Amino acid sequence: MANRIPRVPVREQDPKVRATNFEEVCYGYDGDEAVAEAGRCLNCRNPRCVGACPVHVSIPEFIAKVAGGDFAGAAATIARDSSLPSVCGRVCPQESQCEGSCVLGIKQEPVAIGKLERFVGDWAIAHAGEAPAEKPARNGKRVAVVGSGPAGLACASDLAKAGYEVKIFEALHKVGGVLVYGIPEFRLPKEAIVAKEVEAVKRLGVEIETDVVIGRTMTVDDLLDHEGYDAVFVGSGAGLPRFMGIEGENLNGVFSANEFLTRANLMHAFDDKSDTPIIAGRKAVVVGGGNVAMDAVRTAKRLGAEAVIMYRRSEAELPARVEEVHHAKEEGVEFRMLTNPVRILADEAGWVKGLECVEMELGEPDESGRRSPRVKEGSEFTVDCDVVIMALGTSPNPLIKSTTKGLDTNRRGCIVADETGRTSREGVFAGGDAVTGAATVILAMGAGRKAARAIDEYLSAK
Amino acid sequence: MFEIVSKRVLSPAITEMKVHAPRVAASAKPGQFVIVRVDEEGERIPLTICDYDPEAGTVTIVTQTVGYSSGKINALEKGDSFADFAGPLGRPSDLLDLTEEELKKRRVLFVAGGVGTAPVYPQAKWLHEHGVTPDVIIGAKTNDLFTYVEEMKKVANVHLATDDGSEGFHGMVTGLMEQLIEKEGREFDSCVIIGPMIMMKFAARQAARYGLPTMVSLNALMVDGTGMCGACRVSVGGETKFTCVDGPEFDGALVDFDEAMRRQNMYRNHPKNHHEPDKECKCNG
Incomplete structure (x- = not known):
């Protein structure tokens, strides 16, 4: 039975090594691994994965082509619905979309749809040069x-x-x-x-x-x-980045995740050759629990800081992709759940020297179904840090x-x-x-x- | 790429460049700024627009060497190009919102310090083109360091002040404000102050003594310049504003200058700023 085969593991950079560099964490599947993993798909008659994909990629169809070694065919199938498979295969929250509804996932691990999509996308990029440029006839508009x-x-x-x-x-x-x-x-x-x-x-x-x-x-x-x-x-x-509106947010050493990530990603501030500076400090606290928070905290870690995620709900509510949370933990990021900053503390020169925080507890689920956090009375405590990064969403x-x-x-x-x-x-x-x-x-x-x-x-x- | 079509050295540390950037030139208004990047390794640096010529497709910028990246800009020559030159960014000066009738009644006093003189120029020129000749105080440490005085004289009544008395009023711009307003009894209804942060702080305070509303133009640190990073945040009347999209001009009576100066120096001692880090401008402090 196909579904007894365990999920083909994906090769990754060693966590200790990658926590000091900016190279890609996940190496992805090679052709043999992709064919083997594709073989696990049951090719369901009513594929729930397709319904769970925001753009309804014909998932079983492309996976069947991968299983048969027809990578170009698989790429063509995905291209009907998605123009960025290499990107989406890497950054989609598969666990709450396609893979989250995979039938195999009920008893064991779902098919690694994201990793297969990534494989197909990367294959198409590597072979793009072979296809002649086809510029369609212009309609004049x-x-x-x-x-x-x-x-x-x-x-x-x-x-x-x-x-x-x-x-x-x-x-x-x-x-x-x-x-x-x-x-x-x-x-x-x-x-x-x-x-x-x-x-x-x-x-x-x-x-x-x-x-x-x-x-x-x-x-x-x-x-x-x-x-x-x-x-x-x-x-x-x-x-546009959001801030919390708490005391001390304009101190030196407080950044929006957007600023911190733009310096690192767009401006390559982590590279000595780039003129753009970046400050990750000795200990950086990132406030928030989404993918942007994970990206910021893992960037701070790579720049040599002790790196902490601070989130007001519990781990179960973290909005970030499961893989990012897992990777962050492997890399040595500290997770402080059910904690919220109330004030940023300054040294004499106006730089961050710590965070005054409160412990939170989860109340009853609100209209959105999420359990709303509330402050535990008398739980104030201080966290020592010299950089604070706000990852609270954007508008x-x-x-x-x-x-x-x-x-x-x-x-x-x-x-x-x-x-x-x-x-x-x-x-x-x-x-x-x-x-x-x-x-x-x-x-x-x-x-x-x-x-x-x-x-x-x-x-x-x- | 954006070619430098002319370059003038205004003082040892200050240069003026005309840059071919037709799209920016076509849309630029007094009070706005551009973000430039010298090359692939370059920082994104905000610079106030000092003049623009939509027909020639050029924008004029004046840069003072204060750190590594501004030094790199000033080392460029005519014929070289900026990798990037984006803008115009920020809100135009509030003066542009006035009707011709309202403008004619205005008595604006501009106070310019150091490299801030050049960004005052497009505002003074704009007023002059609309039939108003404003008064402009220009302050410098010594008369060798004056920039844009000749240009300014064509569009404004210029009053000079030097710290060492080498030309014009002997003293700071605040002293010259006192001289014009208190001693000579000249009347103004508002004040636009552009220059080093410390000079804007004290000139705004001086203007407040005479009950004059002030606008100051902040040169905060920025990365994108379009509202995305928040590096340029400044407290104005207790509220956090982004200099890039809410400014760069703010009510001088409401700006927290001490915070703004502290934030401006955030990367001063960063290893990447390998350039005389401790030369604070003392021209008007």
């Missing part, structure tokens, strides 16, 4: 894409395939959005993976201009009225909202768009974190693709 993150890249590539002339405008100096400034190298290699995915989009004829801040350098109105674009897709992400950047006529946003500053990406402003579509608030790469990618279809319909009818 032009679309501008704001932001080169997962939503923008996916939208641009689908539109280019449909014959549109597409140009992406990126505010930063590097292309990839959160894939380059947010997710660290040790989880998602920039040159080997992200740059290759970007090249693939460029091969379709998509132009990319960096250093253009839409809302400042040009507005969405400029793009439509003066630059000759027929439609605009806004995939500007959710880049959309108001630059586009505030400079675009007739573009509705909601209370949280997110652009209001229907499920196809259509906004209140004619000709303007939006998707990804700019619409949903901080979410996942795969949802953003899916939203970009849906919007590409809606833009195609809109411009075809025009």
